[in-house]
Amino acid sequence: MNGRIIIYGRTNSAAGYEVRDFLTRNCSDYDWVELNTDDEAQRLAGVSGLADPRLPLCVLSQSSKLYCPSLRELAMALEWFKGPKYECYDLAIFGAGPAGLSAALYGASEGLRTIVVEKTAVGGQAGSTSKIENYMGFPDGISGWELASRARRQAIRMGAEIIVGLEGVAGERQDGWQLSWFASGERIASKATICATGVEYTRLGLEREGDFLNRGLYYGAGSSEAEICKGRVVIVGGGNSAGQAALNFARQTKVTMLVRGESLKNTLSTYLLERIEDTSSITVLTRTTLTALEGDDVLERVTYRNETSGESASIETHSVFVCIGGRPRLEWAKPGVLHCDPAGYILTGPDLDRSSLSAEMWQDGRAPLFMESSIPGLFAAGDVRHNSTKRCAAAAGDGATAVSMAHQYLLSVKYQLCGTARSALR
Ligand SMILES: Cc1cc2nc3c(=O)[nH]c(=O)nc-3n(C[C@H](O)[C@H](O)[C@H](O)COP(=O)(O)OP(=O)(O)OC[C@H]3O[C@@H](n4cnc5c(N)ncnc54)[C@H](O)[C@@H]3O)c2cc1C
Incomplete structure (x- = not known):
């Protein structure tokens, strides 16, 4: 897509906000044209008036107009959305905040076939902030979206595959493989998985x-x-x-x-x-x-x-x-299999109670690695991990460390996994 996107919408339109937020967080330039009268709506957007359900109108180019698109439709029209290239990966990462992007960069640069699946926008919470001033190396601060966009480019240059607009909705371990299902119905198998899904904002719980x-x-x-x-x-x-x-x-x-x-x-x-x-x-x-x-x-x-x-x-x-903080979103995990603390954060490594681990999953008798969850080969990084420091730099550090743990794990299971992915996917 060349040129700026133009969005025509009415004041206080929820759909208009969602489109603006999505484009801003995905580092895309746009012009927002606010429509205040029926006449403006007819003249500028070519719709019948302010109440026309086709608003907001997104003009991507002279020949490409989207009327009240879903975020997925918008991502597809912008050619951001593509399905996974392969069925099987060495490393699957869920979430493209600082933890997921850092894991992608290290995973791909260290030779792992790496995929990152992000449901909304690259950058996560960090991508939504106007200025990060405590990230080492940026003495004048850096906007969240710029940091995210740089990290994204770097990870892709190293060979990571990053898919935006796809949500992981279920996971299962089969024959040593991690199977992940997406909201789109597709699924992939990976030898190791990093959950870097951060937190979702806590709601106020007010009436209106x-x-x-x-x-x-x-x-x-x-x-x-x-x-x-x-x-x-x-x-x-x-x-x-x-x-x-x-x-x-x-x-x-x-x-x-x-x-x-x-x-x-x-x-x-x-x-x-x-x-x-x-x-x-x-x-x-x-x-x-x-x-x-x-x-x-x-x-x-x-x-x-x-x-x-x-x-x-x-x-x-x-x-x-x-901005009152959040709680982890782990609806995709089977209750009881993924062990979490009372607030819902994923327990890993030394924080896990070994006596409560599934004997069937942990047959080799080893202890979970640091950052490895109660499911062998599934690691947690960033804000979603129990006792993590809720900072961009800490999340990025977690992502890099989780990859090094994943390498150790892959060495230990290398022979058990050979050739079983397709049967596990069946
Ligand atoms: C407004 C704001 C300002 C901040 N400012 C600073 C600052 O100045 N300095 C600082 O150090 N820290 C700051 N923080 C904190 C920092 O942004 C977080 O600690 C950091 O982003 C955590 O990174 P993460 O990768 O663990 O998770 P997140 O950044 O939360 O990213 C998680 C990603 O996972 C995605 N996801 C969730 N579920 C799924 C799923 N099922 N499938 C696919 N994708 C999924 C989400 O869409 C999200 O993009 C700020 C936070 C906020 C909200």
């Missing part, structure tokens, strides 16, 4: 969340939105991701941070705290909980409660960004 989701209420730092948000922006959360989001929006507009804790000191890195304190357009409300989302068609205001005084108040806003 569904009404405003991606139409005023957003999860994550909203790096695609900073230029187009109008009016006061509310950020929920007091960690580094919330702090970065606040600073990013404060360049354009006024920001209120709703923070549950007593102060930002315990949750925010000093460099971010100092900058927030120096930014007059950011107001920080501590000991504060968001309690209600209000509005008719669009989000108009939010109500919050001060936990010290018990008093409630409201803020007029059309844009709330929630």
Whole structure:
């Protein structure tokens, strides 16, 4: 695809936001044309009016227009989506955040036939942040999408296959092979697998969340939105991701941070705290909980409660960004087979209780390697791993270490696996 993509959509359209977020996180340039009247919709997008369900319209080129596409349709039209090249791989990696991309780079460069399967966008959580300032080697900081795009290019140059728009939905171990099923119905076999699926944002659990989701209420730092948000922006959360989001929006507009804790000191890195304190357009409300989302068609205001005084108040806003951390998503794993801690993070190596491991799977009597899960040959790297440090550099380090563990594992099972992949896939 040559040239910029143009997206025509109405203000506060959830579908419009999803397309913008998807393109931003996949490092693709686009122009967003906001349609405010029926006349604009007819003139600019050639649809009947603002209520036309064909919006948003994505113009990829003069001859390629997509009306209200799904993300998968968009990825296919952009030729990003391709099925796996092979049935069998040495190493399959799920998730293309810093952990998965680093594992891809090391796996491929060390001669393993490596595939990375990513359901949404290369870069993971890191790809959604406007600036990462604590990643070694970038003294002036680097945007998440740029870091992700560089890592992606590097991994592909080393020979890794990266597939975006495909979700791993089930896994099973058979004859020593790891079998993985995708939402598309396809499946692959791999000798070793790295789960680098990170975490998903924790939901607020408020009553009208569904009404405003991606139409005023957003999860994550909203790096695609900073230029187009109008009016006061509310950020929920007091960690580094919330702090970065606040600073990013404060360049354009006024920001209120709703923070549950007593102060930002315990949750925010000093460099971010100092900058927030120096930014007059950011107001920080501590000991504060968001309690209600209000509005008719669009989000108009939010109500919050001060936990010290018990008093409630409201803020007029059309844009709330929630950065309150997350929890691992492991629906693909068979319950009980993959051992996790009470919060759902994958236990690996020395953190596993050896006496509870499946005797059938661990017949060779060896102990799980560091980063190896309760399933032989399945490794966990990055935020999804129990007790991991929730940082980009730590996740990238995890990815590299998991590959070295995978090599050790492959050496130990080399003879058992020969020739069995096809029968396992049958
Ligand atoms: C807004 C924000 C700002 C941040 N800023 C910083 C910072 O400045 N410095 C810093 O060090 N850290 C920062 N962090 C934390 C850092 O981004 C994370 O620690 C890091 O991204 C974790 O990497 P990961 O690869 O383990 O997981 P993730 O980055 O979460 O990536 C996991 C990937 O797996 C994919 N996935 C999930 N399930 C499946 C599936 N079933 N099939 C296929 N793919 C799947 C997801 O779509 C995602 O892309 C920030 C986080 C956020 C949210």
